[in-house]
Amino acid sequence: MSRRAPSEAGEQLPRSEENVPRPVNGEAINGESKEAVALGVGNRACLVEQEPVLATRPRLRGLLPVPPEVEADITLQETEHPMTPEYRNTLRDWLTVQHYFSDVEIAFRRTPRGIEVLAAGFAEIAAFRRTSTRAERQGVVYGVG
Amino acid sequence: MSRLVVPLLGKTLRATGDVLLRAELDLFIKTNAQTWEQVVFLVDPGSEITTMPSAQASLLDIPLPANPVPGLQHAQTGLEIRSGVLRVQVAGMDSTEYLFPCYFVGDPNQPARPTHAAAVPRNLLGLTGVVDKVRISFDGKPAGAVAPYGNLIVEKQ
Numbered sequence: 484m485s486r487r488a489p490s491e492a493g494e495q496l497p498r499s500e501e502n503v504p505r506p507v508n509g510e511a512i513n514g515e516s517k518e519a520v521a522l523g524v525g526n527r528a529c530l531v532e533q534e535p536v537l538a539t540r541p542r543l544r545g546l547l548p549v550p551p552e553v554e555a556d557i558t559l560q561e562t563e564h565p566m567t568p569e570y571r572n573t574l575r576d577w578l579t580v581q582h583y584f585s586d587v588e589i590a591f592r593r594t595p596r597g598i599e600v601l602a603a604g605f606a607e608i609a610a611f612r613r614t615s616t617r618a619e620r621q622g623v624v625y626g627v628g
Numbered sequence: 629m630s631r632l633v634v635p636l637l638g639k640t641l642r643a644t645g646d647v648l649l650r651a652e653l654d655l656f657i658k659t660n661a662q663t664w665e666q667v668v669f670l671v672d673p674g675s676e677i678t679t680m681p682s683a684q685a686s687l688l689d690i691p692l693p694a695n696p697v698p699g700l701q702h703a704q705t706g707l708e709i710r711s712g713v714l715r716v717q718v719a720g721m722d723s724t725e726y727l728f729p730c731y732f733v734g735d736p737n738q739p740a741r742p743t744h745a746a747a748v749p750r751n752l753l754g755l756t757g758v759v760d761k762v763r764i765s766f767d768g769k770p771a772g773a774v775a776p777y778g779n780l781i782v783e784k785q
Contacts, residue, residue: 605687624668
C-alpha cells in the first residue's frame with residue numbers, strides 16, 4: 484500500500500532504508516547495488532507475430548479503415564461468442580488501432596464510425612497540442628496501439 | 629456511478645488460435661493547468677505500481693518530479709524512474725478524484741526508443757495505492773453478447 488499522503492505529490496520516497504542490508508539485485512554500479520522494480524509488461528510479454536512486410540506503410544490519419552485481418556478475427560470470434568453491435572464496434576476499434584499503431588503513441592477520438600487518429604508519435608502529438616486549442620482537443624484520448 | 633463494468637476484449641493469436649484477453653481503463657488525469665487529459669491504461673495486476681512514460685506525462689503537462697530517484701531503475705528497460713502521483717478520475721465513474729502513486733519511467737524530454745516492444749515503458753495500472761481506493765476485479769464468466777469474455781469491474785472502496 485502507498486505510504487504517502489496526498490500532500491507528498493511529486494516528492495520522492497524517503498531513503499531511510501539505506502543502511503538496511505538487502506539482497507543484491509542487478510548489477511553493482513560504483514560499488515552500490517542498483518535497486519530494480521519489477522513491473523508488469525502487460526501484453527508486451529514477447530508475443531510478437533510475424534506480419535507481412537509492407538513496402539511502404541501508409542501514413543494513416545483521420546478515420547481508420549478497418550483492415551481485413553481485423554474483420555476476419557472478429558468474424559472468427561463471433562462464431563464462438565455472439566456479440567452485441569456495441570461490443571463488436573469496441574473490439575473493432577481496439578484491434579484496428581493495434582493493427583496500425585502497435586507500440587506507437589497516438590492521440591485519437593472514438594467516433595460511431597470508428598477511430599479517428601489525430602496524431603501519432605511524440606513529435607506529432609506535441610505539434611498537435613501546440614497548434615490546437617483546448618476546445619479542439621475536447622474528447623481526445625491518448626493511448627498506445 | 630461508483631461502479632464500472634468494462635467488457636474484456638479478445639484478440640486471436642493466429643499462431644496458436646488462442647484468444648488473448650485484455651482489460652483497459654480510461655483515466656482522466658489532472659494537469660498542471662488544472663485541466664483533464666483522458667489516457668488509456670492497461671489494467672495490470674502483475675505490476676506492483678502504476679507506470680507512465682515520463683515523456684508522455686511531460687507532453688500532456690501532467691505534474692511529475694523534477695529528478696529521478698537515485699539508485700532506482702525500471703527493470704525491463706534500465707530507464708530512470710521519477711516517483712510521483714497521478715490525480716485521476718476514472719472515466720465512466722463518478723467525479724471522485726483519486727491519488728494514485730505512479731512511477732514515471734524514462735527521460736521526460738526524450739521518448740524511449742528501445743529496440744523491441746517488451747522494453748517500451750507503458751501506461752500500466754498497478755496495485756500499490758490503487759486497490760485500496762478502488763476495488764478491481766476480473767470476472768471472466770461470459771456475460772452474453774454484451775461481454776463475451778466477461779468483465780473488468782471497478783468499484784469505489
